[in-house]
Amino acid sequence: GAGVSQSPSNKVTEKGKDVELRCDPISGHTALYWYRQSLGQGLEFLIYFQGNSAPDKSGLPSDRFSAERTGGSVSTLTIQRTQQEDSAVYLCASSYDRGRSPLHFGNGTRLTVT
């Protein structure tokens, strides 16, 4: 079956512009995660969605970052007024539930802010 799909694969934007990153999880997966991977760093947790529950937004680095998940499926991560420090790979993952099920990751979106 299809894996986690992210688009675009790469995005170059000018400082100050808004960007939207999309994630289409595996069908039937109720949990969805966004992580950020900066150059030479591990993965940094951003936000978590589980079913219809309120998302855990505790990892969002500033109020310029927001995310939504429509209909319990597709998710969009929005970064407003992008800054150069936002340049990173943004990875989305989904899992069957919040417990022992492993996370399945997409190929990420590489964001470059010039």
Add this chain to the structure above:
Amino acid sequence: AQTVTQSQPEMSVQEAETVTLSCTYDTSESDYYLFWYKQPPSRQMILVIRQEAYKQQNATENRFSVNFQKAAKSFSLKISDSQLGDAAMYFCAYKNSGGSNYKLTFGKGTLLTVNP
């Protein structure tokens, strides 16, 4: 807060040889999960192996095995008969089994090079 430390930024191995990647973690929990993920240039994080802390037996998946030392909070990955396709970034990760058990905490990764 849990932390995961990978002390080897880079490692190299000859094809067909064995290599061990190190990982230590810090937690006050008694039940948790540990993972090794592989990230090739495609950027996709691929699950290599998983260990449940309550299981004493070390997990194995074909050429991949772990040495899980719970008391020492150590979780190393051994790759046997290394292949060129094993070249990638490897991340060790931790996840609680209860409470806020959905967050994965990652180490900073080890870049593995496989020499022909």
